[in-house]
Amino acid sequence: xxxxxxxxxxxxxxxxxxxxxxxxxxATGVERLCSVAGVSKRTMYQLFPTKDALVAEALAATGxxxxxxxxxxxxxxxxxxxxxxxxxxxxxxxERTEFAGCQFxxxxxxxxxxxxPAAVVAREFKQQxxxxxxxxxxxxxxxDPDLLAxxxxxxxxxxxxxxxxxxxxxxGLSVTTAAALLDAAGVH
Amino acid sequence: xxxxxxxxxxxxxxxxxxxxxxxxxxATGVERLCSVAGVSKRTMYQLFPTKDALVAEALAATGxxxxxxxxxxxxxxxxxxxxxxxxxxxxxxxERTEFAGCQFxxxxxxxxxxxxPAAVVAREFKQQxxxxxxxxxxxxxxxDPDLLAxxxxxxxxxxxxxxxxxxxxxxGLSVTTAAALLDAAGVH
Numbered sequence: 001x002x003x004x005x006x007x008x009x010x011x012x013x014x015x016x017x018x019x020x021x022x023x024x025x026x027a028t029g030v031e032r033l034c035s036v037a038g039v040s041k042r043t044m045y046q047l048f049p050t051k052d053a054l055v056a057e058a059l060a061a062t063g064x065x066x067x068x069x070x071x072x073x074x075x076x077x078x079x080x081x082x083x084x085x086x087x088x089x090x091x092x093x094x095e096r097t098e099f100a101g102c103q104f105x106x107x108x109x110x111x112x113x114x115x116x117p118a119a120v121v122a123r124e125f126k127q128q129x130x131x132x133x134x135x136x137x138x139x140x141x142x143x144d145p146d147l148l149a150x151x152x153x154x155x156x157x158x159x160x161x162x163x164x165x166x167x168x169x170x171x172g173l174s175v176t177t178a179a180a181l182l183d184a185a186g187v188h
Numbered sequence: 189x190x191x192x193x194x195x196x197x198x199x200x201x202x203x204x205x206x207x208x209x210x211x212x213x214x215a216t217g218v219e220r221l222c223s224v225a226g227v228s229k230r231t232m233y234q235l236f237p238t239k240d241a242l243v244a245e246a247l248a249a250t251g252x253x254x255x256x257x258x259x260x261x262x263x264x265x266x267x268x269x270x271x272x273x274x275x276x277x278x279x280x281x282x283e284r285t286e287f288a289g290c291q292f293x294x295x296x297x298x299x300x301x302x303x304x305p306a307a308v309v310a311r312e313f314k315q316q317x318x319x320x321x322x323x324x325x326x327x328x329x330x331x332d333p334d335l336l337a338x339x340x341x342x343x344x345x346x347x348x349x350x351x352x353x354x355x356x357x358x359x360g361l362s363v364t365t366a367a368a369l370l371d372a373a374g375v376h
Contacts, residue, residue: 023300026214101297108353109294112211119353126353150350151365158346162338165296165307165314177339180372181365 009047011037016058021103025055025110025118056117059107063125066103069093071132079140080187083133083152087174090156094163094170101164105157129153140187148185152178197235199225204246209291213243213298213306244305247295251313254291257281259320267328268375271321271340275362278344282351282358289352293345317341328375336373340366 006014015037019028030051034041048054070093072085093099100106104122111119134149142148159174182188194202203225207216218239222229236242258281260273281287288294292310299307322337330336347362370376 024214024298026212026298027300100300102349105349105353106297109289109297109349110212110214112215112288114353114355123353147361147364150361151368154343154346154350154361154365156346157349158342158344161290161293161297161345161349162342165293165302165311167302173335173338173342176335177342177369180339180369184368184372 008037008039008043012039012044012047012054013058013061016054017062020055020058020107021100022098025107052117055107055111056121059103059118059121059125063104063121067125067128070129079136080182083136083140083182083187084175084178086129086133086152086156087159087178090159090174091170091172094160094168096168099163099168102157102160105160126153129156137185137187140182142182142185142187144185148181148187151181151185155181196225196227196231200227200232200235200242201246201249204242205250208243208246208295209288210286213295240305243295243299244309247291247306247309247313250291251309255313255316258317267324268370271324271328271370271375272363272366274317274321274340274344275347275366278347278362279358279360282348283356287351287356290345290348293348314341317344325373325375328370330370330373330375332373336369336375339369339373343369 012033015033016028019033019036030041030044033051033054034044037044044054048057070086070089072082076082076085104125108114108119108122113119114123130149130153133152134145137145137148137152155174155177159170159177162173163170200221203221204216207221207224218229218232221239221242222232225232232242236245258274258277260270264270264273292313296302296307296310301307302311318337318341321340322333325333325336325340343362343365347358347365350361351358
């Protein structure tokens with residue numbers, strides 16, 4: 001239970017983001033969610049019309065920080081290095097015992113419904129990464145920046161999936177693979 | 189309900205494989221599973237000690253056919269083409285409305301526990317694909333067959349994840365990406 005000076009709304013969003021990531025959306029019942037947040041079900045349903053709405057809002061609340069954590073700072077200016085930075089952070093993140101894969105893919109997979117409000121939110125955050133890759137690929141002179149951006153996203157997501165299945169054993173795999181695709185696209 | 193001349197055991201395994209893939213392991217309660225299989229809960233627990241055991245056995249039963257569906261026949265002898273065949277089948281499979289991603293990754297992600305019996309089974313089937321890629325990469329003269337095999341698996345899994353998030357819009361992405369990595373590894 002996490003009470004203190006935070007509002008019931010904040011506690012619900014924090015508990016939801018944590019439980020949905022660690023245990024899954026379907027696996028997290030409303031009872032457990034309210035218990036961890038220290039909020040009654042009555043209060044929860046006053047704040048969020050449905051569990052689905054809470055899932056979408058919790059993801060929307062944590063998504064920006066999740067994506068931002070992978071981005072390089074402005075000190076790194078070369079597009080190739082800026083792109084590879086993302087994969088270096090992924091390798092580091094995947095070493096953490098609490099890493100359970102990409103939260104956006106996990107939620108989309110868990111919900112099995114691309115029209116669910118939270119699946120729409122997940123797609124928007126994945127698209128932000130694709131768009132960021134495309135802008136950097138363009139700045140780096142890629143032969144086909146949009147194709148390279150989609151390829152890099154595939155490497156990101158496939159690497160995260162590998163950790164879900166095998167545990168943390170990337171050992172540079174995502175960086176090496178991204179670098180090979182940057183080479184192929186002429187981003188040196 | 190699917191009865192007929194099949195045994196309760198077969199019906200449970202068939203219903204489990206279908207429901208776990210379409211709706212998820214956590215989302216599928218024992219009540220619903222038994223209802224779809226047309227088997228009583230008492231009978232189910234006589235045949236399988238736990239739901240977890242049923243999950244593992246259902247995956248073990250469908251896994252070989254799932255992997256085999258992606259493999260080329262012996263008429264194709266060139267390693268590069270044999271490898272690309274897998275990605276062409278993935279692109280075709282991803283076009284089907286019932287495609288919900290890689291069942292092995294989905295189950296590993298759903299369970300959030302790499303020691304779960306079904307997660308162990310999932311990992312074994314993923315490893316079969318890695319080993320197959322490595323053997324073909326070796327036959328094709330790859331500079332580092334084991335690295336290429338892991339890279340190709342990342343492309344396979346990342347492409348499947350993309351479809352989970354976006355729907356079927358690969359448009360050759362997985363084939364193009366695999367081909368770029370084959371080029372980089374010297375498999376022509």
